[in-house]
Amino acid sequence: MSEQSRFKDKLYQSLISEYFLLFWSKKDMKKLTVLLALTLCTLFTYCQEIISYPDFGIPVKNGMPFYELIDSINVKGKNKDQIYDACRKAFADIFTNSKSVIELENKQDGGITGKGITSISYKIGAMGISDQADINFSINFQSKDSKYRIQLYDINGGPYKNMSGIFKLTKKYRTSFFTALNSKMEAFLTVFSSTINENMEKTSSDF
Structure with missing residues (x-):
């Protein structure tokens, strides 16, 4: 597995873990929204990196x-x-x-x-x-x-x-x-x- 693939997998796992933790505890939905946006933004930026x-x-x-x-x-x-x-x-x-x-x-x-x-x-x-x-x-x-x-x-x-x-x-x-x-x-x-x-x-x- 490439370095980029491992990084994406870790991001997904982190995102899912945080999501369920916050969802099931029903705490601070605003924090969940911000976390989701930041994580997806980081993932998108990393995946868009072009090395030439x-x-x-x-x-x-x-x-x-x-x-x-x-x-x-x-x-x-x-x-x-x-x-x-x-x-x-x-x-x-x-x-x-x-x-x-x-x-x-x-x-x-x-x-x-x-x-x-x-x-x-x-x-x-x-x-x-x-x-x-x-x-x-x-x-x-x-x-x-x-x-x-x-x-x-x-x-x-x-x-x-x-x-x-x-x-x-x-x-x-x-x-x-x-x-x-x-x-x-x-x-x-x-x-x-x-x-x-x-x-x-x-x-x-x-x-």
Whole structure:
């Protein structure tokens, strides 16, 4: 049973107990009315609580985690194919087996799509006890003259193998998990972008 379900059950039990106690003793019906109103109001407010990814600083698109980086500064003056080649090499630099990661690539269109996997470490208890979780995600790269875009989406994983299951955790653990997830995804974007830019510099310095 989830934390929310247990809380609702306790509220119902408390409400019923108080109701019969006051009803059968026929004391202070006004107090009963106030108690009933306050309890139902509390229950309604709790049930209406909506926890979403932005509450943990995670960017979203259509309600789901979505990360994007667009660079038009470090590759200014470079053509689409040069940027594409630098990205293609970045896949090989970052992933152990880039062939298993890349699902679709089209140099003519300047696009590469793939699926990656990483892991995060987050606290699950006192005394610094932590756990690790595998995170799966899709990555899309698109190059154009003098700019490129990296997107991370379809992000899933965790102890429940499903991102929605994280909301079953207590607030403390939810925060720990999503903070770690957010840091890892942002770091990946930074590393991927930096690797592309470094590859561009190496190409430019070649004789």
